[in-house]
Amino acid sequence: MFIPDELKRLKPMTGSERLGAMRDSEYLGAEDLDPDSNPVLTIAALYNGSVTLQRGKENKDVIVFQEDSVPGIKKVRPLIVNATNRKTLRKLYKAVTADALVGKRIELFLDHNVRDPSTGDKIDGIRIRARIPSAAKAEPIICESCGREIKAIGQFSAEQIAGINQKRYGKKLCGECSKKLNEQAAQETAAPAEEKQEEIAE
Ligand SMILES: [Zn+2]
Structure with missing residues (x-):
């Protein structure tokens, strides 16, 4: 060569x-x-x-x-x-x-x-x-939590979902990640209520 x-x-x-x-x-x-x-x-x-x-x-x-x-x-x-x-x-x-x-x-x-x-x-x-x-x-929006592309859900475009979650959680999140955060938040607010009930029962 x-x-x-x-x-x-x-x-x-x-x-x-x-x-x-x-x-x-x-x-x-x-x-x-x-x-x-x-x-x-x-x-x-x-x-x-x-x-x-x-x-x-x-x-x-x-x-x-x-x-x-x-x-x-x-x-x-x-x-x-x-x-x-x-x-x-x-x-x-x-x-x-x-x-x-x-x-x-x-x-x-x-x-x-x-x-x-x-x-x-x-x-x-x-x-x-x-x-x-x-x-x-042209420009996929990436979920800041899981790193996957944010996909449209029902009537909501990927852009709208990213925007809603940016307002709610301060991050662009995909549908699945925001659902997980939602469930976590629901559990956390549910937990103190149960404790109160127990107190009343005593
Ligand atoms: Zn995600």
Whole structure:
């Protein structure tokens, strides 16, 4: 095995580090997405103008995102909007104006059946999922007692349950942990009452 001197100064990739994830490019490409990931991003701004692509300069619409890094994309870059993704955006948010889209969240995935316009080959392309990402999925709220994700119960969202328990117990707790605390509190208030009864009986 021959390793050039300059490589000896670098750290070898290990574990889940992936070829292509750290490539240098101005715009988001299929290589940036981890396979089978569903990264969720927030639209920060829309741009239009002449951008530099591999095949030269072209006039394009571009979405810039708020996030720098999310699960599934190590380095978030602006996304050049193609016709398919523009149609999906219109379906999701009824319009493709800056007013309608800035601040909105989208979920991306890899489509393995995109036709390369120059070769006709099937290649991977970035697609916007035709559903609005749910808030709960993007940021799980963790129970401060058991460390598990707080789940929605009945009509209450995870966020509401965390909020109620924050007020009641000073901690974000899951349903099970708050139930345990509730039962403990009930036992503690029940115990002195029993003692009183005994006193009366004597
Ligand atoms: Zn818990």
